[in-house]
Amino acid sequence: VKARVLIRPKAGILDPQGxxxxxxxxxxxxxxxxxxxxxxxxxxxxxxxxxxxxLCEKLLANPLVEDxxxxxxxxxVS
Amino acid sequence: VTRFGIVQFPGSCDERDAVAACSRVGEARLVWHEExxxxxxxxxxxxxxxxxxxxxxxxAIARFAPAMTAVADFAAAGGPVLGICNGFQVLCEAGxxxxxxxxxxxxxxxxxxxxxVVESAHGAFAxxxxxxxxxxxxxxHSCGRYFAPPELLGELAxxxxxxxxxxxxxxxxxxxxxVAGVTNEAGNVLGLMPHPEHAVDALTGSVDGLRLxxxxxxxxxxxxxx
Numbered sequence: 343v344k345a346r347v348l349i350r351p352k353a354g355i356l357d358p359q360g361x362x363x364x365x366x367x368x369x370x371x372x373x374x375x376x377x378x379x380x381x382x383x384x385x386x387x388x389x390x391x392x393x394x395x396x397l398c399e400k401l402l403a404n405p406l407v408e409d410x411x412x413x414x415x416x417x418x419v420s
Numbered sequence: 421v422t423r424f425g426i427v428q429f430p431g432s433c434d435e436r437d438a439v440a441a442c443s444r445v446g447e448a449r450l451v452w453h454e455e456x457x458x459x460x461x462x463x464x465x466x467x468x469x470x471x472x473x474x475x476x477x478x479x480a481i482a483r484f485a486p487a488m489t490a491v492a493d494f495a496a497a498g499g500p501v502l503g504i505c506n507g508f509q510v511l512c513e514a515g516x517x518x519x520x521x522x523x524x525x526x527x528x529x530x531x532x533x534x535x536x537v538v539e540s541a542h543g544a545f546a547x548x549x550x551x552x553x554x555x556x557x558x559x560x561h562s563c564g565r566y567f568a569p570p571e572l573l574g575e576l577a578x579x580x581x582x583x584x585x586x587x588x589x590x591x592x593x594x595x596x597x598x599v600a601g602v603t604n605e606a607g608n609v610l611g612l613m614p615h616p617e618h619a620v621d622a623l624t625g626s627v628d629g630l631r632l633x634x635x636x637x638x639x640x641x642x643x644x645x646x
Contacts, residue, residue: 355522355567356522356525356565356594358523358524358526358594359577363528401480401481402476404477404480404513404568406519406520406568406569407520409566409568
C-alpha cells in the first residue's frame with residue numbers, strides 16, 4: 343500500500359526553520375502569514391501497513407520532539 | 421594502557437582527530453561501522469561528522485549500524501562510551517542518552533571556542549574534574565540545541581546527569597538550561613556537543629579536552645585499586 347507520513351515539530355518546540363521562512367515572507371510582499379512550521383513528508387510503499395507505526399516511532403520520527411501522521415493513500419488516516 | 425575504539429561511519433569526519441587525541445593518553449584504533457567485535461577495547465568514542473549524510477535527522481540512521489548494536493552492549497556492560505557532536509546525536513537517537521538535539525536556534529552553523537562549566541563530575545569521563553571547573557573547548561555544529569522536556573530535565577539535574585553546561589552567556593545554540601553534555605544514569609556514557617578532541621594541543625589554544633580522554637584511564641585505575 344502507498345502511504346504518506348507527515349512529520350512535524352511538536353507543539354511548543356521552537357522551529358527556527360519555520361521562523362526563518364516566516365521572516366522572509368514580508369520581504370517578498372506576503373503580509374499576514376503567521377505560525378509557520380516546517381516538517382517533512384515521507385512517501386513510501388509498504389507491504390504491511392500495520393508496521394508503519396513502529397517504523398515511524400523507530401526511524402522516521404523522533405517521538406520526543408516530533409509528531410507524525412500516517413496517511414494510507416486509500417484515504418484512511420491513522 | 422587504555423585502548424580506545426573510535427567508531428567510523430560513512431560521513432564521519434572527526435574520527436582521525438579522535439584517534440590522535442586518544443593516542444595521547446592510550447592506544448587507539450578505528451572501528452568500521454560494520455564491525456561488531458569490540459573485544460580488547462576499554463572505551464569507545466563515537467566521533468563527530470555527518471554520519472550517513474545526517475539524512476532524516478542527525479544521527480537517526482547511524483544508530484542502526486551494526487557497530488552501534490555492539491556499542492549498546494558495551495555500554496550496558498558498563499563500558500565507557502563518549503559521544504562527541506554527531507556522536508552525541510547518535511547516542512541520543514539510539515536511546516543510550518536522554519534527550520534530543522535540534523537545529524541551532526539561530527539556524528547558523530556555529531564554530532567557536534566556548535567555555536564549559538563542569539556541573540557533575542561523577543561519570544567515567546570526569547575523573548579528576550571538579551564541579552565548577554571551566555574547560556575551554558571548541559564547538560562546531562548546526563544541530564546542537566539540546567532539548568529535554570521539563571520533567572525529564574529536572575530528573576537529569578537531580579540525578580547528576582547534566583555533566584557540562586555552557587558558561588553563562590556562551591550558549592551557542594539555544595540549548596535548554598545551557599546544557600552542553602549529559603550522561604546516562606550510570607555515568608559511563610557521556611555525550612557532548614563541544615569537541616574535546618580538537619582541544620588537546622597548546623598549538624590550537626587549549627589542552628582542556630585531553631582531560632576527558634585521560635579521565636577514562638584514571639577511572640579504570642581507581643576501579644582496579646578499589
